[in-house]
Structure formats: structure tokens, C-alpha cells
Amino acid sequence: MNKKKRIVIALGGNALGNTLPEQMAAVKVTSKAIVDLIEEGCEVVVTHGNGPQVGMINNAMIALTHEDAQQPNTPLSVCVAMSQAYIGYDLQNALREELFNRGITDIPVATMITQVRVNEDDPAFNNPSKPIGKFFNEEQAKMMEEKYGYIMKEDAGRGYRRVVASPKPAEIIEIGTIRTMVESGDLVIACGGGGIPVTRQGNHLKGASAVIDKDFASCLLAQELDADFLIILTAVEKVAINFGKPNEQWLEDLTVEEAKKYMEEGHFAPGSMLPKVQAAVDFASSKEGRTALITLLEKSKDGIQGKTGTRFHL
Numbered sequence: 001m002n003k004k005k006r007i008v009i010a011l012g013g014n015a016l017g018n019t020l021p022e023q024m025a026a027v028k029v030t031s032k033a034i035v036d037l038i039e040e041g042c043e044v045v046v047t048h049g050n051g052p053q054v055g056m057i058n059n060a061m062i063a064l065t066h067e068d069a070q071q072p073n074t075p076l077s078v079c080v081a082m083s084q085a086y087i088g089y090d091l092q093n094a095l096r097e098e099l100f101n102r103g104i105t106d107i108p109v110a111t112m113i114t115q116v117r118v119n120e121d122d123p124a125f126n127n128p129s130k131p132i133g134k135f136f137n138e139e140q141a142k143m144m145e146e147k148y149g150y151i152m153k154e155d156a157g158r159g160y161r162r163v164v165a166s167p168k169p170a171e172i173i174e175i176g177t178i179r180t181m182v183e184s185g186d187l188v189i190a191c192g193g194g195g196i197p198v199t200r201q202g203n204h205l206k207g208a209s210a211v212i213d214k215d216f217a218s219c220l221l222a223q224e225l226d227a228d229f230l231i232i233l234t235a236v237e238k239v240a241i242n243f244g245k246p247n248e249q250w251l252e253d254l255t256v257e258e259a260k261k262y263m264e265e266g267h268f269a270p271g272s273m274l275p276k277v278q279a280a281v282d283f284a285s286s287k288e289g290r291t292a293l294i295t296l297l298e299k300s301k302d303g304i305q306g307k308t309g310t311r312f313h314l
């Protein structure tokens with residue numbers, strides 16, 4: 001019997017939407033694409049982003065502090081934990097329902113609250129780069145810098161967003177439990193929002209004020225689970241060089257060497273496409289036979305069949 005292909009699938013912003021009702025609707029579409037892969041005979045592990053959601057939760061917690069002097073600030077690490085539970089709750093229910101609708105009743109679905117260790121001395125703590133929350137215009141961004149002391153940066157031509165520290169993931173604390181669940185056939189949602197960032201202080205894991213990039217955490221998870229595929233789903237079907245320019249060229253098949261050259265030439269926007277390409281290159285170069293794919297959610301099935309998307313390999 002052929003061994004099942006193990007896929008770590010990283011869901012981008014468009015798989016979840018930006019508001020509660022948008023997310024409720026989006027996860028239904030997302031679940032169809034994921035269950036399509038399961039019906040194709042793949043073993044799927046799900047990860048997801050949390051940029052809009054963690055910004056929304058953080059704002060809500062700040063408002064709570066303003067109206068109730070007894071409430072201290074909620075650390076960003078706790079906001080990430082809240083975003084994992086909120087997104088995991090919607091996703092696991094939508095996945096369960098989609099599986100049942102197709103008569104698949106023997107795959108338990110669960111969300112693993114996942115902590116990811118980062119290094120205390122990661123230089124990223126001194127250079128906030130991860131966009132979270134909503135987009136603002138320049139004037140609004142200036143106001144937020146003055147009023148809240150936020151650092152606001154332009155995000156890939158789409159407007160201004162608050163940026164926070166985004167250290168690299170060093171270790172998935174709950175990897176043993178995730179592996180056991182995956183090996184026993186569960187459909188697991190893990191490392192949501194890049195994982196809850198923690199630093200190790202003896203036996204204590206201390207929450208860090210950061211949001212880890214989910215593409216890098218997904219890459220680490222895929223390596224740790226010895227996955228065959230890392231699929232990064234986003235809002236474009238393929239990755240382009242000269243993106244948005246008259247000489248734009250969509251890419252289908254890339255060796256890690258070609259991808260590295262394009263990265264050096266600056267073809268991929270930092271904070272959006274660059275971390276995805278970096279994660280794809282890291283995964284594909286980590287072992288012979290590992291493939292990374294960047295494509296649209298609704299094209300994931302065609303993507304693993306080699307019909308579309310941008311594929312990265314050694």
C-alpha cells in the first residue's frame with residue numbers, strides 16, 4: 001500500500017477573513033479545500049495566520065483596560081493564545097461538519113494550543129516588522145503612532161499597519177503531542193498564528209511580546225513532522241517576479257537556487273510574499289523529496305497534482 005502523503009497546509013488571511021462573520025463564512029470554504037485533500041488520500045495538518053485577528057483581540061483588550069482600571073494590560077502572547085482558540089474553534093467545527101457531510105466520521109478534529117520557543121536575544125525584538133490588525137491611511141497611521149506609541153509601517157503597497165516584533169521560531173514545545181495526534185490519524189490544527197511566542201527561563205516558559213510569522217512556524221512544523229509537502233495558501237495563484245509591473249512573470253517551478261537568486265534581487269515584498277518564499281525554500285532545501293507549494297486556497301488540490309501554483313524543490 002502507498003504511504004499517505006503528509007501535508008502541512010498553512011492558511012493565509014483570505015482563508016479566514018477579517019471579522020467574526022467573515023471568518024465563519026470563510027472557514028466553510030477553507031474546509032472544503034482541506035477535505036478535498038483528505039479525500040485525495042493525503043494526511044493533512046493545518047496551521048493558520050492571525051494577523052487581523054490578533055490585532056482585533058489586542059485592541060479589544062486595550063479598550064477593556066481603559067474602561068476598567070483593575071484590568072492590567074493583556075500581553076501580546078496571551079492575545080496570540082486567544083487568537084488560536086478563536087480561529088481553532090471555528091476551523092475545527094467547520095472541518096468536522098465538512099467531513100461528516102461527506103460521510104467521513106472516523107477522523108477526529110482538534111486544535112492544539114501551541115507554544116513556540118523563540119530566542120530572547122533574537123534581533124527581531126529590536127526591529128518590529130510583523131504587520132498586525134487593520135490597514136490605515138498615512139494620516140491615521142501618524143495619529144496612532146502619537147496616541148498609542150505604535151510603530152506603523154507601509155505593508156506591501158496596501159496601506160499602513162501596526163508592526164510588532166517577529167522572532168524566528170526555534171522549537172515547538174508541544175511537538176510530541178502534535179506528532180502523536182497526527183500519527184493516530186487525527187486532523188490537527190496547530191501552531192496557529194505562528195504559535196504563542198515563549199522564551200525558556202529554567203522550567204518556566206515566559207510569554208514574549210511578539211507575533212511569530214506563521215509561514216516560518218509552518219516550515220518548522222512540516223520539518224518536525226517529516227511532511228512531504230508544505231502548502232502555503234494565500235491570495236495569489238502563483239508567485240511572480242516583477243510583481244505588479246508590466247514585465248510581471250508568474251513562476252511555476254523553482255529550484256531553491258533559483259528562488260534564492262530572485263529573493264536576493266528583491267522580487268518578493270517583505271512582510272507578505274518574502275516570508276512565504278523563504279519558508280518554502282527552507283522546507284524544500286531541508287531534505288531531498290520535500291516540496292513546497294504556494295497557491296490559492298481553492299487551487300490546493302490542483303496544486304498537489306502539479307497542475308498549478310509555484311513549486312519549490314531542490
Ligand SMILES: Nc1ncnc2c1ncn2[C@@H]1O[C@H](COP(=O)(O)OP(=O)(O)O)[C@@H](O)[C@H]1O
Pocket residue numbers: 011012013014049156233234235236238239240241242243267268269271272273274
Ligand atoms: N512577488 C510576488 N508575487 C506574488 N504576490 C506577491 C509578490 N509580492 C507581494 N505579493 C503580495 O503578497 C500577498 C500575500 O501576502 P499576504 O497577503 O501578507 O499573505 P497571507 O495570505 O498570509 O495573509 C499576495 O496576495 C500579493 O498581493
Ligand SMILES: NC(=O)OP(=O)(O)O
Pocket residue numbers: 012013048049050051052131193194211212213214215
Ligand atoms: N502570524 C502570522 O503570520 O499571521 P498572518 O499570516 O495573518 O500575517
